[in-house]
Amino acid sequence: MRAPSRLLPNPQVPEASQTLQAPQASKPSEAAARAESYLSGADLARVVGITAAALDGLVRVGVVEATMPGGDEFFAATAIRLKRILRLHHDLELDLFGAAVVVDVLERLERVEAELIRLRGGRETREG
C-alpha cells in the first residue's frame, strides 16, 4: 500500500540539536512552561501543518502510529518524527512511506551512535 503523496507545505528545518546546561533549582513562584509529552491527533496535525484527514491517512498506512492502535493520542516525539518525514518527502521527493523508512533507519543510527559515544566515554563524534 502506498502512502498518500504530496501533502504539505515545506516544514521547517529544526535548529541544530543542543544539550542544555545543567539545570538549577527553580523559584517556586515562577510558572512552569507547559510541557506536553502527548498530543491529540488534531494537535499533531496542526503542529506539523497537515489536515486531520491527511494524518488519518498516514496513520492508516502506518507512516505514524498512535500510542495505542486505534487511539487518538500520540507521543510528542511523533511530531518531530513526522516533520522530518514530511521534509524528506518534500525536499527529496521521496514517497512518504519511503521517507518513513529513511527516518526509521536514521533514528536507529542515531541511537547506535549515542550508545557508541556513551561506551567510548563521550570522546567520539560522528563524521559527516
Place this chain on the structure above:
Amino acid sequence: MAVKFRDYYEVLGVPRTATPDEIKKAYRKLARQQHPDLKPAGERAQAAERFKEINEAYEVLKDPEKRSKYDALGANWKGGMDYEPPPGSGSGPRWSTGESAQWEDMEGFSDFFASLFGTQPGARGSRRAGRTSFPGSDVEAELPVTVEDLLRGGRRRITINDRSLDVEIPLGARDGTVLRLAGQGGQGVGGGPSGDLYLRLRLVPHPRYRVQGDDLELDLPLWPWQAVLGASVRVETPDGPVTLKVPPGTQSGRRLRLRARGLPRGREGRDGRGDLYAVIRIVVPESPSADERSAYEALQRAASAPADRPAQG
C-alpha cells in the same frame, strides 16, 4: 538597496545551458548529500544553511519563467556581487535589512530572490503570495534527567536562547521521551508565531539504579554464607530502606523482586509503577580474618563438591 547576487548555476554545479533534467539531477544529488535531516545533529545547522541555497537555486532554475527572468540579468554576474534591483521590481513585501537578516537566519530564501521575484517565497512556492509574517523555527534540545526525575517528576529550570524556563517533567517520562513546549522555540518574523521547543530527555546513569523499561535494578552484594544460608538484608530503595528476605541457596545473578517500587507507568503515571529488582552479586572476603579462614578450611574439608567441578583447588 543592493543585495548580493546569487549564482544559482554555480550553487547547483550546472552550466547555464543545463537542461531541466540535468538541473533536477544535480539538485537531487546535492539534496541527498546536504539535507540537514540526513546529517548528524552537530552538523545540521551548517547543512541547513547550505541546503537553503540549494533549494533556492532549484526553485528558480526548475521553473522556466523564473529561470528566464533570472537569465535575463545576463551571464556576467558572479555570486556575491552587489546587485541593485531596478525600482519597482518585485511585487511582494519589501524587507529592511534587519528583517531580511532574520529571515535569512530562519528558513527562507535570500533577499536577492525577493528582489527578483517579489513575494517571499518559502520553499517551492508553498507560501501564499504577499504573506508578510513567518513562524519561528522549531528548536530541538536534549535535557539530562536523573532516575529521581523519572521517579518523582517535578520542575526543572533550563536556559535556552538566553531565556530561563521552568519545565515540568511528567510522571511516566523515560529516557528518550520528548516534551513539546509550544511557542518556546525560535521567534517568528513580522508578528508570526514562535516555533516550538522540543526537549528530548536523556537519562544520566545513576550510581545505584539501572533502568530496564518500567523496572529498576540494583546490585545486592551478599557474602557467600548469606547466599547459602539465607539472610535478611537492608536494601535502599527509591522509597526508603526495606528489609529483604534472601532465601537460602540464592545464586549469584538471581533477581529478587520488590513489587511496584520501579518507575511510574503510563501517562502521568496513572498505570501504576514498575518493579524494583535486587540482583544478587556474591562477593567473597578478600582478606578473611583468621577465624574466617579456618571456617572456610573446615568448609573445604566438609564440602562435597559437585562432580563437574574439581574437589580441590
